[in-house]
Amino acid sequence: TPNKKIESYFSSNGIVSGKLGLSKDEIKDSFLEKTFYGLGRIPALATQNDFYTAMAFAIRDRVLRQFVRSTQQFNEKDARGVAYLSAEYLPGPHLGNNLLSLEIIKETREALAEVNLDLDEILDQEVEPGLGNGGLGRLASCYMDAMATLGIPSIAYGIRYEFGIFKQEIRDGWQEESTDKWLHYGNPWEIVRPEIAYEVHFGGKTESGIDEKGNYSVAWNADTVIKGVAYDTPILGYKSNGIIMRLWKAEAIESFDFSIYNSGDYYKAVEKKMRSENLTKVLYPNDENLQGKELRLKQQYFFVCCSLKDTIRLHLLQGRKLDQLHDKFTIQLNDTHPSIAVAELMRLLVDEHKMEWEKAWHVTRHTFAYTNHTLLPEALEKWSIDLFGRLLPRHLEIIYEINSRFLNELRELQYSANKIARMSLIEESGEPSIRMAHLATVGSFKVNGVSALHSRLLKEQVLNDFAELWPDKFTNVTNGISHRRFLVVSNPALSDLISEKIGRDWLTDLYKLKGLEAFAEDEDFQKKWMDIKLENKKALSKHIEEYAGVKIDPTMMFDVQVKRIHEYKRQHLKVLHILSLYRRIKKGEGERISPTAFIFAGKAAPGYFMAKRIIKLISSVADLVNKDPDVNGKLKVVFIPNFNVKLAQRIYPASDLSEQISMAGKEASGTGNMKFALNGALTVGTLDGANVEIRDEVGKENFFLFGLTTEEVQQTRQDGYRPSEYYEQNKELQGILDMLISGELSNGDTELFKPIFENLLQQDPYLLLKDYQSYIDCQEEIHEAWRKPKEWARMSILNVANMGKFSSDRSIQDYVEKIWNLQPIKAD
Ligand code: OAK
Secondary structure (H helix, E strand, O other): OOOHHHHHHHHHOOOOOOOOOOOHHHHHHHHHHHHHHHOOOOOOOOOHHHHHHHHHHHHHHHHHHHHHHHHHHHHHOOOOEEEEEOOOOOOOOOHHHHHHHOOOHHHHHHHHHHOOOOHHHHHHOOOOOOOOOOHHHHHHHHHHHHHHHHOOOEEEEEEOOOEOOOEEEEEOOEEEEEOOOOOOOOOOOOEEEEEEEEEEEEOOEEEEEEOOOOOEEEEEEOOEEEEEEEEEEEEEOOOOOEEEEEEEEEEEOOOOOHHHHHOOOHHHHHHHHHHHHHHHOEOOOOOOOOOOOHHHHHHHHHHHHHHHHHHHHHHHHOOOOHHHHHHHEEEEEEOOOOOOHHHHHHHHHHHHOOOOHHHHHHHHHHHEEEEOOOOOHHHOOEEEHHHHHHHOHHHHHHHHHHHHHHHHHHHHOOOOHHHHHHHOOEEOOOOOEEEHHHHHHHOEEEEEEOOHHHHHHHHHHHOHHHHHHOHHHEEEOOOOEOHHHHHHHOOHHHHHHHHHHHOOHHHOOHHHHHHHHHHOOOHHHHHHHHHHHHHHHHHHHHHHHHHHOOOOOOOOEEEEEEOOOOHHHOHHHHHHHHHHHHHHHHOOOOOOOOOEEEEEEOOOOOOOHHHHHHHHHHHHHHHHHHHOOOOOOOEEEEEOOOOOHHHHHHHHHHOOEEEEOOOOOOOOOOOHHHHHHHOOOEEEEOOOOOHHHHHHHHOHHHOEEOOOOHHHHHHHHHOOOOHHHHHHHOHHHHHHHHHHOOOOOOOOOOOOOHHHHHHHHHOOOOOHHHHHHHHHHHHHHHHHHHOOHHHHHHHHHHHHHOOHHHEHHHHHHHHHHHHHOOOOOOOO
16 A cells, blocks of 8 residues: 555655756765765775765665656556566666766766865776676667666666676786676665565476366476575666666575574585575676576576566556556567576466466567577577476476477478478477577567668578568667767767757757768868867877786877677787788888777687687787887787776777678677767778668768678688688788798797687688788778878768767667557656
8 A cells, every 4th residue: 555645755845756967066965975974984084986986876866766756657657668688788887877867967077076076086986787798788788778768668687697797807918817896895876675586496397287276287396496686776868767777686595494504514504595696696708609508597597587577576566467468568588598588488377377378378479579689600599408407397398388389380381391390499400409599589579680681681591481481570670879878978078079069969869960961071170070089099098008008109090999809700800900011011011001009809708719819819919019110109009908888988989990890791780880980980891780781871981891791701602612722822911821820929839829820721710811802902991091181080070970870769769669569758
């Protein structure tokens, strides 16, 4: 029963209905109060981190107010909503973004200045939650920013990993990993909800029988029970709603096992608790490479089970019926990591809520929608039947039942045995396993790829049989990025310059940037534009000197490749280019090379041999080039350690050239490409992922294109590709490749880079040698363009002016129209 007194107090005195932001004095008062009462700190003892925490608490109060208000409005309207399920999130630092959303950056800066503190130093204290590996996790967070801003009734579910993506250090050129202790200083943004907790079962056996009502039913007698507890972080939209990111932490069901405790073995009793908590200890650091580990499957089921039980609770709380779940919710699956949800929802409906199978299946397949984020075969999730059955015996039965009904439908359509085997949810060849992408596709009403090209390839290749069977199920939603985080917050000087010219409407409608086209030729504007770039480059140079020990002249061209290290992304193609320039300089043929700093950053999966070797190669090339007096500072190479959202926010604003050079057909979309272009970097890229659409938007004359198309890649394969032919025929390329095994890069060690050399000569699965010459020619064009600063500035401005399409606001609008079919509710 609602407490009317409290409700009227809430709404009458401004707790919920007050204004959005705060004045300078209110911020100061609140900040000082949090320092004193919130942390119990006297100024003499307070550290910068205390001040950051106090400010975070002060701001969180306001963020929560917006969240409460949004929830009230969503509930009043009985709105249709989205539950977003993602095993990964990369929110980045919260404070700066929340200050922007409340429109109080200036006031906060002034309030702190009055007490002799500097906002930038305070912002720098924040340790970001690294709860994801790369693109997929960051996309989820960009989407939360947009969902909150647009007023999409939504909740985002995930896992509260105690240790996120590892911290990367570079020692002697090699990547070294250490644990990411992001919770070490506490986390002022989250609120634990001990009362929102669910039991999750594992293992044991199933037993079928007849229940009290005489119906056939299945009981799952699990042998392990773990509790999932909700930790909520409010995510604020720009000047609007707040939504919740609800992350589940695993806990033991009882703190102690009393039977063991009473027998006197205290340590053994506690051991069980520790084992339960292991479940959410650490994020698997593999990006697009499946490991098939039991703990990973446990993590997936654990968070899916809690999230579905919570969604059902929210649904029933509104007085609705369970068979209307799909009318009120879409559950969006962020790749297949949460796709066990299809079986779990069936289990909850059929076993726990006693719904009949057909009805439950109708609800299920109208509730889920599935986003695919990769075509890489090694990333497509499969779980061995053996492992799966041991951990989730009931789910295995349910999947068999779904499959048997599905295959019967296919038989009725007269499909061949071959085709039926191809489409089955179970792979029979080799070790029998469950194909999670098939489960997600069969169990969803929509399936989408993340760029036009990727969605086409998904339909034509990986899910071709399904797309022929259900053509209307397949759609595209091109990825987008939060322009508020990646331009307004991270590049304030450029944002102000833009707003001076075209006003501030672009903060909520990125297409408004088109207005900048009118100033592309304006020399005064160009100068201001490039001056800001230079200032950002100076700031990055400082960071690089401090963290990578390399001095860089900020007037050089900053040629940047930052992303996970993966062979398909071809960081080693960039290395071949650098070595080609180096060799030209050594031969005295370097006059047409513009002074360039090559900047790399990104993490390699700890078990990925080739990726780690590529990092070592970059470091070795850096040593050679940076120290050679003949190069005379014309080239610099640097690998900045520990790429994360915070570092990314420094790098994009300082970049001149964005390297998007994956082999065509491999990068599902890319989102870094959008962040660079939004900050005025020009792109050199293949026709892959969203590069295609970026080039369409900015115009082909403002984009440096090279390399094979996806069709040409396929043709090359069909024709029988022999990389050694390119090595034989292209003498420059030969000389560069020979350097890898000459010992020149490795203190005489001819073995160190042999694996890379041999891989390229013998297989070259990502066609570096085939694309090499086209890349080198394109780079020559780029170096020439850099020598015409006005031209460059014009192209840079035109790139930014045409980035409207790549806001995550547009992507979310697309999801609303093509998939979610709901009404946004903007906070008033
Ligand atoms: C990671 C693990 C498994 C499957 C996919 C991924 C992943 O990160 N994919 C990336 O998703 C991004 C967001 O859609 C895309 O921009 C990247 O191209 C894609 O590699």
